[in-house]
Amino acid sequence: MFSELNPILHSQxxxxxVSFLVSNGISDFNELKKITGxxxxxxxxxxxxxxxxxxITIKKSFKDxxxxxxxxxxKAGIDAFEEYVNAIKQYLK
Amino acid sequence: MFSELNPILHSQxxxxxVSFLVSNGISDFNELKKITGxxxxxxxxxxxxxxxxxxITIKKSFKDxxxxxxxxxxKAGIDAFEEYVNAIKQYLK
DNA sequence: ATTTTTTGGTTTATATTATAAACTACTTTA
DNA sequence: TAAAGTAGTTTATAATATAAACCAAAAAAT
Numbered sequence: 425m426f427s428e429l430n431p432i433l434h435s436q437x438x439x440x441x442v443s444f445l446v447s448n449g450i451s452d453f454n455e456l457k458k459i460t461g462x463x464x465x466x467x468x469x470x471x472x473x474x475x476x477x478x479x480i481t482i483k484k485s486f487k488d489x490x491x492x493x494x495x496x497x498x499k500a501g502i503d504a505f506e507e508y509v510n511a512i513k514q515y516l517k
Numbered sequence: 518m519f520s521e522l523n524p525i526l527h528s529q530x531x532x533x534x535v536s537f538l539v540s541n542g543i544s545d546f547n548e549l550k551k552i553t554g555x556x557x558x559x560x561x562x563x564x565x566x567x568x569x570x571x572x573i574t575i576k577k578s579f580k581d582x583x584x585x586x587x588x589x590x591x592k593a594g595i596d597a598f599e600e601y602v603n604a605i606k607q608y609l610k
Numbered sequence: 611a612t613t614t615t616t617t618g619g620t621t622t623a624t625a626t627t628a629t630a631a632a633c634t635a636c637t638t639t640a
Numbered sequence: 641t642a643a644a645g646t647a648g649t650t651t652a653t654a655a656t657a658t659a660a661a662c663c664a665a666a667a668a669a670t
Contacts, residue, residue, distance in 0.1 A: 425552045426533040436527060440519040443608045459518045466629055468649055491647055509609045515536045516602045559658055561620055582666065584618055
């Protein structure tokens with residue numbers, strides 16, 4: 425009837441991040457901050473969790489002298505997102 | 518871009534309960550236990566939260582000598598559910 | 611008849627999660 | 641060189657989800 429919702433993705437902020445990355449492939453810390461409106465601390469924590477889950481990769485570099493964190497969605501991330509979408513659709517009708 | 522997800526509904530179990538009640542109008546404790554597979558304790562707690570939010574009403578009676586808890590969705594519950602569905606759809610594409 | 615099991619829950623304790631606040635480190639500007 | 645800004649991380653706290661333990665009554669078994 426109601427299948428499980430992947431708890432990594434069933435979080436407003438992590439879902440927004442993954443959703444955005446699935447659409448856009450890559451992004452960076454500041455862009456995520458702008459589009460989600462979340463605090464930097466919260467984003468930092470949630471990015472780590474997504475990385476630990478294998479759903480994104482985090483690359484740190486320097487850009488115009490400043491530290492720069494860029495994010496990329498993984499195959500596993502895309503797959504998990506698609507599964508989540510199918511699962512939650514059962515709840516929405 | 519991403520609108521807020523009502524935190525009362527953005528919970529797997531509460532969403533399942535409300536979703537089921539929106540489809541069926543009324544239900545009872547045991548039916549929810551069966552369709553969700555959740556523990557009685559968890560259901561008990563979440564029903565109270567949904568009642569506090571004004572999304573369901575809880576009626577206790579005796580049926581065949583046993584205590585019996587029946588649930589009904591409210592107008593506010595239906596409205597909140599519909600809003601939640603519209604909001605989360607933005608995350609799913 | 612009294613112990614044991616089942617029904618139908620509630621309360622409480624604990625683990626997890628989300629979040630904001632505080633902090634670090636460095637850069638730019640005044 | 642002091643102040644303000646950028647780009648984050650870490651830590652503390654509040655909120656949430658959940659399971660475990662408990663309660664009360666009914667039914668079934670001994």
